[in-house]
Amino acid sequence: GPPSFWQSLLFERLAGAALSVLPPPAPFAARIHGPDLDAARAGGIAPLWMMARNAEKPGARVRVALPLARPAGAGSNETANTGNQSPLLVVERDADALLVLASDAVLRLTAVSLLIFAATAAVLLAFAWRLSARIRRLQRSAENAVADDGKVVAAPVRLRGSDEIAALSASMASLMDRLRTHQQYLGTLADRLSHELRTPLTMIGSSLDNLSGQVDGGERFDPQQARLYLERAEQGNRRLNRIFRAMSQAARLEEALIDEPFECFDLGGLVRDYCAARRPACASHRLETDIPEQAVVVRGSPDLIAQLLDKLVDNALDFAPPGTQVLLRVGRVGDKVRLEVENEGPPIDPSTAAELFEPMVSWRRSGKRGSGRSPADADQPHLGLGLFIARLIAERHGGSMRAEATSTGSRFGLELSRAEPGNHGPL
Known part of the structure; x- marks a missing residue:
């Protein structure tokens, strides 16, 4: 049957500038005109695609003009001046079959394009879902690694793979390990300092107590014994000074190393x-x-x-x-x-x-x-x-x-x- 309006419109859009919209010729026209006829008279062939606007039989048509003979001196100035023209054979027929074929091709192309688009979208959605799942897993692991008081209680999970998220998880796990080690060191620092400071402080305290007992306790004052207590207190004081000096030296060295x-x-x-x-x-x-x-x-x-x-x-x-x-x-x-x-x-x-x-x-x-x-x-x-x-x-x-x-x-x-x-x- 004749093409539908949408098929005719599609054909018109596809043909573009090559499509000519011509009115139907008069029933008793002496001659017809068109660029295809001019091309045929010049010795060439130029098919003309037309969209007929005939109410009785709308549709697409194609017309081809073929030269039947070539006059002597065709193409010369003399021929052009005398107006000699060769006879033409004009063939015109409906192009509905071509229109239907083009429509089917476009539909197949559209279907394939939609299928490819759907497959690409599915792949991208799957990749985005996997990426989001890995990020959420890393986020939960990082949140569970640190307690409410700020202490590191566990190491974040190390995700498998060779992408940037796996590298990020490895970096976070390494960072948490170092942070946990540092927190453990800070936790034992007080015990270590108290252990180092206990001995000199005990020496100073016991020496002062003994001196106080001799002075205020009514005991007989012994200068030699008092001197011994003072030496012990001074020895404890020297040890305290060495401890503080060593700690200060380590702190200054870390700053001096930079420059x-x-x-x-x-x-x-x-x-x-x-x-x-x-x-x-x-x-x-x-x-x-x-x-x-x-x-x-x-x-x-x-x-x-x-x-x-x-x-x-x-x-x-x-x-x-x-x-x-x-x-x-x-x-x-x-x-x-x-x-x-x-x-x-x-x-x-x-x-x-x-x-x-x-x-x-x-x-x-x-x-x-x-x-x-x-x-x-x-x-x-x-x-x-x-x-x-x-x-x-x-x-x-x-x-x-x-x-x-x-x-x-x-x-x-x-x-x-x-x-x-x-x-x-x-x-």
């Missing part, structure tokens, strides 16, 4: 000079070195590395029996440089080796500490800040500290990145 300038220097030469200057003060031990002849260049602060050596050597002297060797070794391991301080004495417990570099952690066991230090040094409080300061210096240099047991004692080491030889000087 400390770095330069490239020979680590082996620094250790060699350090041992030469330190040996006279360590007469009770043998301070030896194992350093390669070639320069071992690192980038850092020589003053801070010397301070780190002070902490490691002091720790070694605390545990090394008198007359034993304390060895300072410098070596290369791949693209790293390793500085080690090894001493004889009680071995380190591997289960607590990592805790030795935390603040307020001291490993002083009865009967296992070396006796090579002077009595004044032996009376100093041990807050466990020496190795903590060494760890801060190592981290400022991009290195790491480690502690391990040997067959005869203990070994503490620093590992740094090696700099290029010949780059001496400040940076």
